[in-house]
Structure formats: structure tokens, C-alpha cells
Amino acid sequence: MKLLTVVLRPEQLPAVKQALFDVEIRHMTAVPVLGTASATEQSMYRGVRHEISLFKRLRLELALNDHKVETAMEAIAKGANETGGFGKIFVTELVDTMTIFSGERGERTLK
Amino acid sequence: MKLLTVVLRPEQLPAVKQALFDVEIRHMTAVPVLGTASATEQSMYRGVRHEISLFKRLRLELALNDHKVETAMEAIAKGANETGGFGKIFVTELVDTMTIFSGERGERTLK
């Protein structure tokens, strides 16, 4: 099992979500975050110049069984590329999972 | 060492936190997130129908030494089951940790 952490621009969410739903991946956790970009930006507030280095981004987290990982990454890429192509995916190994209600553990908790 | 990522409904937090405190697990990081559910919901805003697929959830993160993992999962399940039984736990392997102040690394940073 793998845990995918995806960082996107917020405006990409609808397309990426749709692309994931299209390949039957329906479970994820989303949170608004701040991310860096290749360059910082200059701004000005009440006459004071300042540099902005953190921008609004969206972080998605998906727990997947191994055979679904490539499908998911392709779907994310497809949705993200429709809307600018920004974003990164980070993959870590999941050693265990649990569905609290049933107490089930492992692969069958991820459908 | 393991890192537990727990996704709950917000109203479950007090009971889960209490259950963890009861087994002497006192450190965690919480953040409000949006999560999917088994079904989407219909809503209506100013006469426009729309589908809601992301709902308010709460994400907890706990770094634990291996021998505490089962205790923690049981405590979380206990607290969560008192309040509806919703929620998922995802477990990843922690390869290192550091307490910044002391510079300590590894298992003894997690008490």
C-alpha cells in the first residue's frame, strides 16, 4: 500500500478530482496549504515592500493499494495537465491501515 | 517508529484525544481537512444545484515508537467508536526523528 501526497494549485482541484473519480478512486483528504514556487514575488502593503515566498496551494492525500498507484498518478497528471500542469506527487510506503468502524486492517480497507 | 495519520469527523476529537491521553499518549498534531465520504450530497445555493463531495474532517498525526502503535490504534478506535465509529488510520514507517531543542534523534524523542 502507498500513500500519495499531491500538491496542486487550488484551481486544479475540480479537474483532478474528476479524473480520479473517472478511474474509480473516490477517497482522499484535502487541505489548503502554502507552497513555494520557483520564484518569489514582490508586493507592497501600506508602502512597505516585501517578498512573498509562500503561495496558496492544495495538498491531497490518497492511500492506495499498490496496483492502483500508477493509475492514480496518471489520472492526477491528466487532470492537472488540463489546468496548467503544475504540481508534485510524493509517494511513501504504507505499512498498515485501519477502518475504525469495522476494525479491518490492511489492503481491503482501501477500495 | 511509526507515523499514524488518522482522519476523523471533527466531533470525534474530544473523545479520541481523551482516549489517547488515557493511555499516556500526549503528543499529536491536528489539522482541519476536507475528506470524501461514501456518497456525495446534493445542495442548492441561490437556486443552483451542486454536488458536494468534500466534507469537514479532522486529520491527526501521531509519531510513535513501535511498541505503542497497537495501544494507540486501540485507543483511537475506542474514542472514535464512542462517537459514531467513523474514520481511518494510515501507518507509515518513520526512519528518523529529531527534537530540535536537544538535538536528540530517534526513539527517545518519542515519549
Next chain:
Amino acid sequence: MKLLTVVLRPEQLPAVKQALFDVEIRHMTAVPVLGTASATEQSMYRGVRHEISLFKRLRLELALNDHKVETAMEAIAKGANETGGFGKIFVTELVDTMTIFSGERGERTLK
């Protein structure tokens, strides 16, 4: 490749970010979270006493190639120690990464 999860106090962000930039680590994802502390605090709202166990913290996430991990941890510690020395770092193994735009995978996505 490793994924560093850092939990700091919010006021430490500027110094930590600067220290990371100084060692040419320019990419990260930040999110405001709530974290526990060694002790809870008593507070009072409209005459009702209550205990606060979650405090405002900042969570940083950095994906790094292995040879950068120690540099990063040192930089974080340096920045954090300038501003109180609070904070924790948690390290997990990254098994894969992807830059969506180029489709690149693995170590070269992390610069």
C-alpha cells in the same frame, strides 16, 4: 529520498525558512496546525473554566534527496534555535516522486 515533516511554532517560520534558503533548499509546503505541548493551559470563557490542550503550530513538509537530509535538518535546527528552539522533525522514506508537468520521476524531481 526522504520526506521531512517539521512541526514548529508559527513565529519560527521566517528564521527557519531563511536558514533553509541559505542552504539552497527552496521547496516546501506549509500548513497551520494545532499541536500539543508538554502541559495543558487553563482558560476561562464567559465564566467557564476549560483546559486548552491544542496550540497553534506550523507544519512544514520537505521532500529531499538523501544527501540533503542532514543539511536540511541542521538548517532547520539552526533557524529554530534562533527563535526558542521548539519543534520536532519526523522523517519518512519516499519511494517515488513525480513532477506533473514533465512527468519526471524520482531523485531528479527534487532540486
Next chain:
Amino acid sequence: MSLVAQVGAETAAEAPVFDGLSTMWVLLAAILVFFMQAGFSMVEAGLIRTKNAANVLMKNLIDFSLAALAFYAIGYAIMYGTGNSIVGTTGWFLSGLDPSVDGLPIEAFWLFQAVFAGTTATIVSGAVAERMKFGAYLMYSFMITALVYPVAGHWVWGGGWLSEMGFHDFAGSTVVHAVGGAAALVGAWMVGPRIGRFNKDGSSNVINGHSMPLVAVGTFILWFGWYGFNAGSTLGFGEPDVVARVAMNTTLAPAMGVILALVVSWMKYGKTDLTLALNGALAGLVGITAPCAAVNSGGAIVIGAVSGILVVLGIGWLNKIRVDDPVGAIPVHGLCGIWGTLAVGLFGYEAFGANSDGLLVGGSASALGVQAIGTFSIVAFTIAAMWVVFKIIKSVVGLRVSEECEIKGIDTEEHGLEAYGGFQIFDAE
């Protein structure tokens, strides 16, 4: 369109001579009192959680709208119609009435009274916030503005039995605020506390208000509108010095209420709680409402001080008896409304319009006795009437939202939106 023809009786009226200055004053005062709706909605929204904030705004909007219509169709007739010493019975839909009320056009007099009815109704929304069904609240609003408030009003201001006794409630500490506060008590008690508000061992949990700026701006708006509420209750501008005295007292009493609420919360709890200090301002305003014309500035200061103390103690007392009042409506309007009415019997001057000099300014206890009879009969009547009203509503549609709705929040369940939609998460979603 028969409605138009039917209720349009005022069309045919011949214009008598009106007092321009007094009419302007009463209209402006009514407009200020109208604006208190904004104040109530901000205070109440700010003191509850985000997930029910839109619901409480909706309730404030609706209760005023219903109050205006119900008080036009029914309430005014009961309150000011000719009748007996219990209720009035003429003037339904304002028809068949004299176009002038003491030099004021009937429409101006009606408007001033209608916004008072709206105020009474809206006091309750905060006390039952976060759990009462919207439909139940609609029914409640109609009942209080069409029936309950007008009856109490008739007794005191409409020529009823209390006015005959010499009961003095200049701007409504009892008629408006204690009625609203008593209705809030019945409502909050019958609908029960919010989930998680009290523990089994009797102790209380904190449920934080979500926005102090809203509470603060709402309180300032209320104070602002209260100048219309009290100083407009002169119902004219024939005696400029009386109006000015009322306005001055309406400044000193809440100022003192703030200071005392601050000091008491500081001493009792070790923190200077902003929400209690803001409640202290409202407490002082409610306290001075009945005696605003009858007391001098020294009296106003003492009345405000006691109000500020009462409100902090009252909030603690509600926790003890396990009544959940998220905004403090019961202590602010109920307790201080009673206190303010009694205070006329303590500090009022006959020369200032009180029935006789107050007990603490050289008079006898007789005025205090009348004040006590008046305020307690009206509170008792309100409790009884509202108990019946809420019981009926409960059996017809139910008072309380489902547990699931309460946990999710009423905003999404009943109104299909969030108070801060797309705010915590992104706009683009």
C-alpha cells in the same frame, strides 16, 4: 386585490394637524430601533459557532419581517386598540383608527411600536441558537409579536390595568426586555442545552463564539440604536430637556455597566472577558430603559453598575441551573429588565415623571411596590404564555433539530449554505 381595498382604510382619512418636530423625532427614533436588528444579529452570530451562524442571521431577518406584518395585522389592535384593561380589540390592519396619535401620524406611531415588537421577538433567537428548528422559530416569532407582547404592552402602555395602577416603564425594561428575556428562558429551557454544553457531573463546557468583531460591532450598533429606543420613547419632542436627560442616562448607565462587568469578571475569573464587558454594556442599557427619564445621572450610574454586576453573576447562575443561553440573553434582558423596572421605585423622581419619589431618594416604598407588582405579573404572564406557545409548537412541528443536524450544523441542513462558504477551503473548489 381585495386585501388592498380592505386594509386601505387610512387612505380615506382627513389629515389633522401634526407636530412636525415630534413626528421627525419619533420617526428617526424608530429608524434607529430598526437598526438594532443588525446589532442583535451580529452579536448572536458572533457568539455562536460558524456552523449555525447563517441560521441565526436568518432568524433575525425573519422575526423582524414577521413582527412587522403581525404587528400590523393583529398586534397593534391588541396593544393599542380600544378594549378592556386586559386587551385591545379595535384597529385590526390599522383600519378605522384616528389618523393622529397625540400629534403624531398613526403611521409614525405604529412604526415606533412595530420596531419595539421586533426587538422583543429577536431577543429570543440568541438564547435558543444552534438547536431550535427554523420552522418552530417562525411560529414562535409570529405568536410573540401578534399576541404575547401586545397583551403585555396593552397592560402598561395601551391603557390596561398596570397603567391604571401607575406602573412606570418608560421605554420598556419590562414590556420589551423582561418579556423577551422570560420568553428566552422558557425557550432555552424547553429546547434544552446544546450537545456537549454540560457534563453529567453538572459542570459546564466552553463552546466558543466564533467572531469577536461581530459581537463588538453588534453591541455598538445596539447601543447606537438604544438612543432611539429610550429617547424616542418620549413619543415627541415637546420637552427637549427630558429627551436630553434620557440620552445622557442612556450613556452613563451602559458605560458603568461595562466597567462593573469588567471589574467583576476580572476579580471573579482573573481575566477581563471581552464578551462579558460587551454584555455589561447591554445590561446597563436594559437596566436604564425603564428609569431613563425618571432618574438623574447619579441614579443612572448606580443602575448601570448594578446591571453590570447582575449580568456576570446571572451568566454564572444559568450555568448552575444548566440552562444554555449562548449569548446571555436571559441575564441581559430578563434579569436587568426586572432590575431596571424596580430601580424606578428606588431612584425615580416624581418631578421627573415617576409616580412618586423613589425609596432611596427620599420617597416611600409605594412606588417600588407598584413596580414589583408590574414586573412580576408581566414576567409571570410571559412565562405562562410562552410555555403554552412552545408546548404547542413542540407538539406540532417539534422544537429541536435532529442530533445529526445539530452536529453538522443547521446552516447546511436547513439553508443549504455555509456562513463562510468556500472560505476555509479554497474559492476555486
Next chain:
Amino acid sequence: MSLVAQVGAETAAEAPVFDGLSTMWVLLAAILVFFMQAGFSMVEAGLIRTKNAANVLMKNLIDFSLAALAFYAIGYAIMYGTGNSIVGTTGWFLSGLDPSVDGLPIEAFWLFQAVFAGTTATIVSGAVAERMKFGAYLMYSFMITALVYPVAGHWVWGGGWLSEMGFHDFAGSTVVHAVGGAAALVGAWMVGPRIGRFNKDGSSNVINGHSMPLVAVGTFILWFGWYGFNAGSTLGFGEPDVVARVAMNTTLAPAMGVILALVVSWMKYGKTDLTLALNGALAGLVGITAPCAAVNSGGAIVIGAVSGILVVLGIGWLNKIRVDDPVGAIPVHGLCGIWGTLAVGLFGYEAFGANSDGLLVGGSASALGVQAIGTFSIVAFTIAAMWVVFKIIKSVVGLRVSEECEIKGIDTEEHGLEAYGGFQIFDAE
């Protein structure tokens, strides 16, 4: 400093006798109407996304400021100057004018008219929110307050051809609201919908407003200010009963607008949408603006009810024709403005100042005919004039922000700040 000398003509004027009571009333009414700017800015900010909220606040601030200056320099002369039945041509910079207008100091009369011009301008900002360039909006504001609104105003209130015909628009359902609504329609149509608002198949997406407390407080502020708008349009206090009738109608119509908007949205959509109920209040206010003096309370209730229905249906209709109006300015001000003007011909009484009794209260269709001619000519003129204005602006500076700017939000791009800076993330950053 030649400007000062040049425009300072009023300096030399000799003071005639002024009507104190009337002047006070008109000034107070003007101040209340000024405050409606706060209402508009809160409603509009609340109904859009955070990323453009500062921009819409800026537009509201600027359009009033430009309106005051443009209406001082140019607009007043066109609207109230001596001239022909189409435009006035004297009184640029208010110079050379009689110091008194029917017993009011010219400055008081000007102020009341200037805040009306500001209201007209600001109606549009909500409809084009989240995508119109700030520079383009500046130009638009100047044009509408210097030229378009004053011409329409001249026709009706400045002695122009419609006033000669007996067209009755007491406080501006057409002159202010339908003009603003028509300009909003042209603007919203020409600038196009927000990205993501409509799908290729013609269906609509939801873009949530970000703060219901702002929408609610804004609506209450507007209602509060509207008492000045309508009751101040008596331009004096000579007939207290007329003012009082206006104030009463200005209460009943929006109350009924709320109830009907609520009921219709409940029946049509199964939810009681707070934003529609709030729009219902504004709809009732716009609807009663023209007929506020000419109808009785029954008429006001019916007018408010129809307005409440119209606004909900109108919002649905805009979605069908794919015009994106984030705040509902077009149905509220445009549709209900037209309806209110026509309603004078249905429910107005000659005894109350209408030209002749309305069709549904025993009169003929003649008044209705005049009302229809008036409102449709002004709407047609406004659409034509604003079409030219926006076309010119489009070709000179462009109407719409870049796609990147729209996605990121106009606040950071044009104003260098966020509406909630350092809020979602931490303050210390």
C-alpha cells in the same frame, strides 16, 4: 488656487430664509443614504470570494468618491440645471445657482442628490465583481454619475419630458434602481461570466459567497439607509403624515419581500436560502421606492410580495441566459425597479400624489401607461448609453482582468493585499 476662487461662487450668496425642519430632515436623510455605501460594500463583499473582496470594497469606496466629485462638477448641472426637456445646462461646479431650493439650502439639496448618484453607480460593482478591471470601473463610475444618471434624472426630477408627462417615481425605483440595474446588465453581459460559472452544456456552477455575516449586516444597513432614501424624498417635512406613510410602507414592503422570497425558494428549491431572503428584503425596498408615498399599506404589502417573488425568479432566469451576476443586482434593482414603477399605476392614489388612481384601486389604465412609458424609455436609454460607455472603455483600457489575475484574485494583483491577510496562515509569517 484658482479652482477655489472659480468654483467658490456660493461664497457670495446672500442667505434667504430656509426651512429649518425640512433642511434637517433632508440632511439626515442624505446621511442615511450615504451610509448605504457601507451596506452595498458589505453585501457585495460577502457574496463573492475572498480573493476579490478587497477589490469590491475598493470599487465601492471609489465610486462614491468619484460620484460626489463628478456630480458636483458636472452631474448636478445636467440633472437640475436650467436647460431643455432632455438635459440641464447651468450650474457647473454648483456656481451661479440660487442658494435656496424650495426652502432648502442648495448644499443640502445637492448632498441629497449626490448620494443618490453614488447609489446608482455602486449598484453595478456587485454585478461585475471578480472580473472587471479596476481602471475600467473607475471610468464607468465617472461616466454614469457625470452623464448617464443625470440625464435620466433630468427627465423625471429635473423638469424634463417625463416629469411633464406626469410620470411618478417618488424616490427612484426607475431613476436610481432601474438605471443601476440596467447598467449592471450591460456591464455583466459585456464583461462575461466568471471563469467556471457556466458549463458548456448551459448548466451553472455554484461559486459560494464567502461571508454571510457581511451579507446580513450589509442588508440591514441598506434597509436602515433606505428610510432616508424613501422618506427623505419628500424633500422636506411639511407633511409629516406623508413622511410617516412612506416610512411605514418602507417597512411593510421589504418585510413581505423577505417572506415571499423565503417561501418561493423553499417551494422551488427545498431550502430556505439566506442569501435569497436577504435579496428579498432589498427587492421589496426597491419595489416600494417609486410608490412609497402614493400607495397605502395594503398596496405596499402586495408590492413587496411580488418583488420577493420576482427576485427569486429573476435570479433563476439570469442563470438561464448565462449572465453572471454574483450578487443579484440585476433582478433586485432592475426587475424590481421596473415593477415598483409600474406598481404606481396599479395601486397609487391620486389623493396620495399619484397622477390618477391606479388600475387596481378603482382608477383607469392611464397612469399605468405613463409609468410604462417612463420606465421603459429610461431603461432603454440606459442600456444604449451604457453599451456605448462600456464599448469605449473596452476599446481603450479593456474591461476584463487577465485570466491569470482572475484565477489568482484581483486583490493581490491590483491592490497588493489580501482581504484576510495573514489570516488563514499565521500572523507571524
Next chain:
Amino acid sequence: MSLVAQVGAETAAEAPVFDGLSTMWVLLAAILVFFMQAGFSMVEAGLIRTKNAANVLMKNLIDFSLAALAFYAIGYAIMYGTGNSIVGTTGWFLSGLDPSVDGLPIEAFWLFQAVFAGTTATIVSGAVAERMKFGAYLMYSFMITALVYPVAGHWVWGGGWLSEMGFHDFAGSTVVHAVGGAAALVGAWMVGPRIGRFNKDGSSNVINGHSMPLVAVGTFILWFGWYGFNAGSTLGFGEPDVVARVAMNTTLAPAMGVILALVVSWMKYGKTDLTLALNGALAGLVGITAPCAAVNSGGAIVIGAVSGILVVLGIGWLNKIRVDDPVGAIPVHGLCGIWGTLAVGLFGYEAFGANSDGLLVGGSASALGVQAIGTFSIVAFTIAAMWVVFKIIKSVVGLRVSEECEIKGIDTEEHGLEAYGGFQIFDAE
């Protein structure tokens, strides 16, 4: 209850004849000025960080409450009591005074003056926000409203030496705003900048305001209330045209202030900063406060324009001298207060009540000289007096919160709550 008896002297007074129209005007103006408290609290809360927003709301609530009581007990006597040309010495607790002040009931006159004292006090809260101790602020509030402001006021409006010289400050550009601005300067300088506001190399960092909607609604409320502030300073309604001129000028000057602040910030910084444009409105209002009656509309426009420029430059200048003023109180009230006072000597007309025609409208420099003496003596006095006051407070309780408290936020530390409690995280927690 001896307090009641003691201070209740007004009880016994016989009622003389009052001017109804004037009394109504002054009371309404006072009520509008009261409402400016809401404006100040919203502007200040919006321009600082969330973690101190409740604290600044508390300060605004308390400073008004203390002002009302202190000005009642002590301040009024110093300002308007009979005495010498430096201070008044009669009328403590308003006792022993003539019940009428030029046809106004003393209570009305007092109220209008008391809300001015409150305004002066509250100007400082923004400048010292996010770091001054609550207890220290309480002491400061009392001192300025009981002593410092009344002395300055006595000099100009209470028959003191400046009024004898012919110094003209119609509504208080100097007496209220420059005093408040000077006190703000001393306070902000002595308490020092917020942690992280300035770097060691002298450059500045941005600390974002957290809510633009609050800043905008606050500014609109202030502008709204300012009509009472300026036009009410006629202290009557005997000359309707003067009142109307004041109201018109109070519209044109801030409108121009907005435009110029916008243009200057656009040219200087490349962005149209909303907070600077809003500050521009306030700058124009402060600028026109002294000359509002004495200048014509052309003068008002020029005064507003200069104010708009001054405020943007002043904010830049404060950054250079490393004084941290989160809300711009010092440039808005201090700089523009001085400018507005001097402007009477440039654009004032003798026919409009100025001492002699201004330098730029055909007069001599003599009026300008008197204006300069007046404003500089009062600013100098205020700086000296406030320096002493803040020094004493510093040595008694300390001015500044601990570093830990400043980092965590004053709201939780001193008031036990958060401005947005349970908002960023969940309600259920």
C-alpha cells in the same frame, strides 16, 4: 446612595425655554459621533493581526466608557467650567450648572462634548495596538479624557486663551484630532514598535492587517458619524445653510482624500492600496474638521486633496523614523489635524465665520498666524502632557506586555479568548 443625592443637582433645576430644533440636531449629532466608536474599533481590529483583535475591541469599548464617566465627573468642569484662561474649575459631576447652554439642555450639550472626548481617547488605541498593556491603556484613557483633552478644549472652546485670540477650530481638527494624533505619537514612540516590525538595517517589514471588510465598514461608519461630528458642531440649527455647507464640505473633502491617496499610492508604489485609500477618506475628514464651516466647496476639495497626499507620505515617513503605527492614526489624525487647522488660515472666509479672510482667498497672513500658534501650542502641550502621563504609567504598571504575551497574542493572555475562537479549527473541539 449618597452619590445619587450628591451628584443629582440637576434634579432640582427649573426648566428654562429650550430650542427644540437645535436640541434635536445636537442630540442626533452626538448619537452619530457615538457610533464612530464602532468605526474606530472595526478599522483598528481590521488593520492588526487576529491574535490581538479582541484586545483592541476591548480597548475601544473601555476608553469610551471611561471617557463618558471621567468627562462627566471631571473633564466637563475643566473644559467648560468657569475658571481662568487655562482651566475651568466649576461643574464637577455636572452639578451647580445652568440647565441651559445657549438654548440647549445641559445634558444634550454635555453628551455632544462627551462623545468628542471619547473620540479623542480612542484615536490612540490603534497606534499602540498589539503591544500596550490593557491596564496601562485604562490609565491612559482616564488621564486623557479627565485632564489632557479638557485642558486643550478649554483653551479653544471653553473660553480659554486661544479662543480669546480668535483661533478657529470649528469641529476639532486640532482639539480632537491633533490632540489624539499627538498622544498617539507619544504612545507609539514610548511603547516601541511591534516585534519584527523593523529590521536592524532600518528597513521595515510588513505586518498584514487581518480583515479588509472590517477596515472598510469601519471607515464608512466613521464617515457616516463624521456628519454628526462636523455638522453637529454648529451646536444648533439656527442657520440651516451653515449646517448644509458643513455637510457638503464633509462629503467633498474625504472624496478627494480618497482619490489623491489612491493616485499617490498608485504612482509611488505601483499598486492601488485599499488601506491607504481608506486612510485617505479619514485624512480628508480630519482635514476638513476645523475649516468645515469657514471654507467653500472649492476650499474643501483642495483641503481634502492635500490631506490625501499627506497621509500617504506621512505613513512612509513614520516608517523612516521607525515609529510603528499599525493603523496610521498619527498621519491621519495628527498630520491632517494640523493641516486642516492651518487651512482655515488659507481658505477661510470671514463671511463664513473665520476670523479674517484666508491667505489664498484674498486675505492676509494674520489668520494663518493665529491658526499656527493655536495648533502648535496645543500639539506641544499634548506631547508634553502625554509624555508625563505615559512615563508615570510606565513606571507604575509598565506600558508593554511581555515578549511571550506579544508573540502568543494579547487576546488569550489578557482576555482569555480568541477573536475567532474555534474558527480556524473546528467548533466541536
